[in-house]
Amino acid sequence: MTDLILQFQGISKAFFGVPVLKGIDLDVERGTTVGLVGENGAGKSTLMNILGGVVPATAGRMLLNGEIFEPGDPRQADAAGIAFIHQELNLFTNLSIAENFFISDFPTMGRVPLLNRRDLNHRAREYLAMVDLHVSPDMPVERLAPGERQLVEVAKALSLDARIIIFDEPTTSLTARETDRLFELIGRLHEDGKTILYISHILGDVMRLSDAIAVLRDGNLVASGPREEFTIDRMISSMVGRDIGNLYPERSAAPTEDLMLEVRNLSKAGISHQINLKLHKGEVLGVFGLMGSGRSELAQIIFGLEDFDEGEVLINGVAADKLSPTRNIRGGMAFVTENRREEGLMMEATVADNLTIAALPNYTSRIVKRVRNSGLATAVKETVEILTIKVNDAFKNEVKGLSGGNQQKVVLGKWLMTEPSILIIDEPTRGVDVGAKYEIYEIIDQIAARGTAVLFISSEIEELTGMCDRIMVMGQGEVLGTFDRADFDTEAILRTAFREHVA
Amino acid sequence: MTTSRLTMPILRNMPLILFVLVFVLFSVLDERFFAIGNFSNIVESSAFVGLLAVGMTAVLLTGGIDLSVGATMYITAAVVGLLLQQDVNYVLAICAGIVAGTAWGFLNAFLIAKVGLVPFVATLATLTMGRGVGLLLTESRQFILPPEMAYAATDVFGVPLPVVVFGIVVAVAVVFLRYTAMGRQIYAMGNDLDAAKKAGLNVVRLTGSVYVISGFCAALAGVIAISQQGSVSAGIGEGVEFRAIAAAVLGGTSLFGGVGAVFPGTVIGVLLVQMISTGLVYLQIDLYLQDMIAAAVIFFAVFIDAQRMRILSRLERRNIRVEKGDAEPPGAKPVPAPS
DSSP states (O other): OOOEEEEEEEEEEEETTEEEEEEEEEEEETTOEEEEEEOTTSSHHHHHHHHTTSSOOSEEEEEETTEEOOOSSHHHHHHTTEEEEOSSOOOOTTSBHHHHHTTTSOOEETTEEEEOHHHHHHHHHHHHHHTTOOSOTTSBGGGSOHHHHHHHHHHHHHHTTOSEEEEESTTTTOOHHHHHHHHHHHHHHHHTTOEEEEEOSOHHHHHHHOSEEEEEETTEEEEEEEGGGOOHHHHHHHHHSSOOSOSSOOOOSOOOSOEEEEEEEEEETTTEEEEEEEEETTOEEEEEEOTTSSHHHHHHHHHTSSOOSEEEEEETTEEOSSOOHHHHHHTTEEEEOSOIIIIIOOTTSBHHHHHHTTTGGGGBOTTTOOBOHHHHHHHHHHHHHHTTOOOSOTTTSBGGGSOHHHHHHHHHHHHHTTOOSEEEEESTTTTOOHHHHHHHHHHHHHHHHTTOEEEEEESOHHHHHHHOSEEEEEETTEEEEEEEGGGOOHHHHHHHHHHHHHO | OHHHHHHHHHHHTHHHHHHHHHHHHHHHHOGGGSSHHHHHHHHHHHHHHHHHHHHHHHHHHTTOOOTTHHHHHHHHHHHHHHHHHTTOOHHHHHHHHHHHHHHHHHHHHIIIIISOOOHHHHHHHHHHHHHHHHHHHHTTOOEEOOGGGGGGGOEETTEEHHHHHHHHHHHHHHHHHHHBHHHHHHHHHHHOHHHHHHTTOOHHHHHHHHHHHHHHHHHHHHHHHHHHHTEEOTTTTTTHHHHHHHHHHHTTOOTTSSOOOIIIIIHHHHHHHHHHHHHHHHTTOOHHHHHHHHHHHHHHHHHHHHHHHHHHHHHTSOOSSOOTTOOSOTTOOOOOOOO
């Protein structure tokens, strides 16, 4: 006899008439960890938002402990013991940890409406101990590392006496060590009998943590069952609806010998030390490093967002005495940042506006600099087609309505339109599903084949070995080693990256 | 990096350092400036701008702004003046004036929290509207106030009454913002509005409350200002919003919400702003130039403050590498002083 804590029965949801969930039936046993996987836009987040009281279902019902459960807002879900740990953490960085725990229900001094700080901190310390985080509850959240913030968020869930805890992509901003710590905690919560719903694109993690796995595709539950019935391959083929033979496209052109970018002895106090690199026309150079290895910082220096103390950066053989993004863009450099939502896109603007923002100067008339719309429109249509961006009307639809993968394609497309000679991409597939990942790799290949030199920064070693001509390994702001395609070896690369980390 | 070890405390205590610097500068330029009598004079005359700045701090914490404080002062003054003309008891008149000013704050609260107007536009409208209401009420006459309204000159245990009122308001504001649930929720909302909604906070009530507080503070400021002047005139509260905002920002309150404190922050900011105006009087600068110079000095101070924030955030960024001679372990950040 199974003890079901939660049942979804025919849950459907449509946004503006577009169905997102099509009658989901799913039973969750008490005390199990259920891994929820699916491509972006498959409906995982929507299903969890319905459970968390963020949006109501259009049809169907949920049973919690056998009783009908219809949360009207997130607080009702909280009260029912359901905690939702969002991908973007909902912590107030300017307040202390303890204040974050009790923000909607502060303990007061009896009748006096003043905060009982001693009680507040005392209770907060208990919950922090549960997640094994030993910092003062008085500490402002802004001083915590991303991994610690995640633990605080979990502790907050525990403070609400949550029985069901939903994790939505909890590891995207964590280092390897922080991830291990989180998994240890999830294991402990599991032993304590909590029911856990775990959403992730990292299928290995899902295999490791889950008792049962549910796969969503296009709003349908396409596979579910105990973990033993699944392999990563089966998860992928269920998610995509077809077998993916290759995770990475064949590279269609070989790199040339023309030097496009050269960095000589670049140093910046506290950030980088004696960095040398060469990037050729048509080459994809991978930069691998653990979180905090200085790879993104290097990209920012090269692009001119940060200054440097010593060394030289040569673009097309010319040493620039001062780097600036404006000058770099004019010189044919492009930078796709790690953080596409905040830095790479104007969420409220249309797809077309986002695509053309960097390329506008190429489409203006000579003297008055008036934008010539006809040429622009054709270029936008072409780019949307080449990138297979799924959008009804690129000129009317806002970027925020697109799925994560399509948003990333818009960011790439923006720089494709300027036809850059050097392209720096930082974590282009983070938070992107398997199918869209392949498309992004294809785009990168095409960009390189057209003669662009690509600097590909990533913390996913497999995509670098799959896509790059060479891989440079960084750690603590230094270059720890460089591998040629013939010598690619995941273990050796990882070992190099960890060299200074293990001690 | 010894330079950062030195610059960090300097940058973090910039408001205080700026305060001392300006004080020393004026004292050197004119020896009469450096006197106890003058200093208490500065404190006394900062009371009404200070009251405005306290309310403004609460508003800025939510990421909003209240441009209508000067008009609120004028409405309060007009109501008090009119009632006194009708021989109403002065205590009653003052109470009525404060109610009228607070009501104006309620209007802001309604427009911004309920109707959803942008604070800048809403309070710009109520600023113009409020001046109009004041002119309509007084028919732009000037009232000379009866002697019992000169209470601002009275002392409580040797401290001038306006300073006592300011002190009480500061104390109440500190307790409210730091030690009540609502105060902390105001900080939370200023930090992340969406997260505040998700946490189930009543953002309409919280947003509204700061404009009511600001209205109440402006009303108190109006009552004190007319008492100090001995008359009600159309010029009351003109241009004070600039000084109130400048004082709060100089004291470390962010215009983007979520960061700032009434004490010591805003209090130092207020004294600094007032000291600059007073100092210019002492130096016998041309009356026509004083406003310009005061504005320029305040602008400069705010500019320095903006630079400070930029440098601070850069210095507080985590280092990846351990440089030679740097004792800090990787990833460790210097611990800022508790705010």
